[in-house]
Amino acid sequence: MPTPMSSSICRQAFSLISHTLINFDLFMPKTKLREPQQDLLMKSTMDSIFKIAFGFELDCLGGSNQEAVEFAEALDTANEFTLLRYVHAFWRIMRFLGVGTEAALKKNLKVIDEFVYKVMDIRFNQIANAHQEKRDDILSKFLEEIKNQKTTMDTRYLRDIILSFVIAGKDTTAGSLAWFFYLICKDPSVQEKIHQEVKRVVLLETKECTDFVEFSRNINDESINNLHYLHASLTETLRLFPAVPLVSLSATISRNGTIFNENSFVRLQENKVCFSDDILPGGYNVSKGDIVFFQPYAMGRMEYLWGEDAQSFRPERWLDDEGIFQPESPFKFVAFQAGPRICLGREFAYRQMKTFAAVLLYFFQFKLSDEEKVVHYKTMATLRIDQGLYLQVSSRQRTSE
Numbered sequence: 001m002p003t004p005m006s007s008s009i010c011r012q013a014f015s016l017i018s019h020t021l022i023n024f025d026l027f028m029p030k031t032k033l034r035e036p037q038q039d040l041l042m043k044s045t046m047d048s049i050f051k052i053a054f055g056f057e058l059d060c061l062g063g064s065n066q067e068a069v070e071f072a073e074a075l076d077t078a079n080e081f082t083l084l085r086y087v088h089a090f091w092r093i094m095r096f097l098g099v100g101t102e103a104a105l106k107k108n109l110k111v112i113d114e115f116v117y118k119v120m121d122i123r124f125n126q127i128a129n130a131h132q133e134k135r136d137d138i139l140s141k142f143l144e145e146i147k148n149q150k151t152t153m154d155t156r157y158l159r160d161i162i163l164s165f166v167i168a169g170k171d172t173t174a175g176s177l178a179w180f181f182y183l184i185c186k187d188p189s190v191q192e193k194i195h196q197e198v199k200r201v202v203l204l205e206t207k208e209c210t211d212f213v214e215f216s217r218n219i220n221d222e223s224i225n226n227l228h229y230l231h232a233s234l235t236e237t238l239r240l241f242p243a244v245p246l247v248s249l250s251a252t253i254s255r256n257g258t259i260f261n262e263n264s265f266v267r268l269q270e271n272k273v274c275f276s277d278d279i280l281p282g283g284y285n286v287s288k289g290d291i292v293f294f295q296p297y298a299m300g301r302m303e304y305l306w307g308e309d310a311q312s313f314r315p316e317r318w319l320d321d322e323g324i325f326q327p328e329s330p331f332k333f334v335a336f337q338a339g340p341r342i343c344l345g346r347e348f349a350y351r352q353m354k355t356f357a358a359v360l361l362y363f364f365q366f367k368l369s370d371e372e373k374v375v376h377y378k379t380m381a382t383l384r385i386d387q388g389l390y391l392q393v394s395s396r397q398r399t400s401e
């Protein structure tokens, strides 16, 4: 049986496909592309995480809800402007005077707040109505607890928790999928192996499937778990292009205000700091208040850790002789952080990325629009492809006709 989460993610992938057909101009590949595919992925994962966090159909991809589109844009802009505080020495003065990026940040935070509170109100009313069926999204769980008076929670605090999930879960998976498509276009043999694996595992090689809905019925816990080569390919992508390329350490280190307040984004971007003097395993002293960073991007490419072919994209390094995925210690493969502050959304992220990739790679074949173009990353909190990713796509059903 498909799980509700798988069906929801499949729907996002279908939605992406319908936009793919429009944006990639599938049957006329020479026509000008209208929107980089990385942006489409961002919209899809936004819809997906909103459904999981709020139980709310956002439809950023379809664009049917103008308020949602404005919210998504405000979230991106606020994210970018908050990061500028690291480089603008005078950002506090700008905030005080209400000018420049700080003025824009304030405006965007207002859009975000208004939208989130509105969604929370809608959902709270739905839950207050006893006839509504039980829902599994994170917000519903919290609201149920509050309704049954098992817990008390400030609405602002609740907003912060939900928004943390949206921010943590949106750009990470979309960016990783973009890098994944880039890498499997660079190595079409990997793309073909994934297609064959999806055919074998999801459809059990019984027959070809031409219908998206029928295909999605076979996406369930078991089939997702058995996609070992796809899992290895996504993990290999994250080794080389970790969604969070720079992270602060968390072993004996606490977070200095993880929770949003009126400066929500500012808080999110604050670093964890040492809460006491300590000595790191390598012998380095750290003092209370110090910030210690590690770089998953650099660590994923170290020959010392990954061997001489550390720079190569080779999913096989994650598989045993039977083709079964072999995980590495999270202290070596650090893309999701390790220890007590390991990513809470890791399993969800894999499920989402595997569902997207399985659906798209079963039905379509992808190529880079410009094979010669060298891509670079964009310096942001999450690792994105600078100037987006442009792909050409052809239908596998059509080519096999």
Ligand code: HEM
Binding pocket: 049, 164, 165, 168, 169, 170, 172, 173, 176, 238, 242, 243, 244, 247, 248, 250, 334, 335, 336, 337, 340, 341, 342, 343, 344, 345, 346, 348, 349
């Ligand atoms: C490829 C996808 C993802 C990667 C590589 C990733 C990576 C990370 C990393 C490195 C951290 C630690 C950040 C830090 O300590 O400063 C983290 C934290 C977190 N992630 Fe993810 N993440 C991904 C997807 C997701 C998704 C989809 C969700 C939500 C559904 C999510 C929810 C969270 C949360 C709530 C935290 C904070 C955990 C805490 O501080 O205790 N992540 N993630």
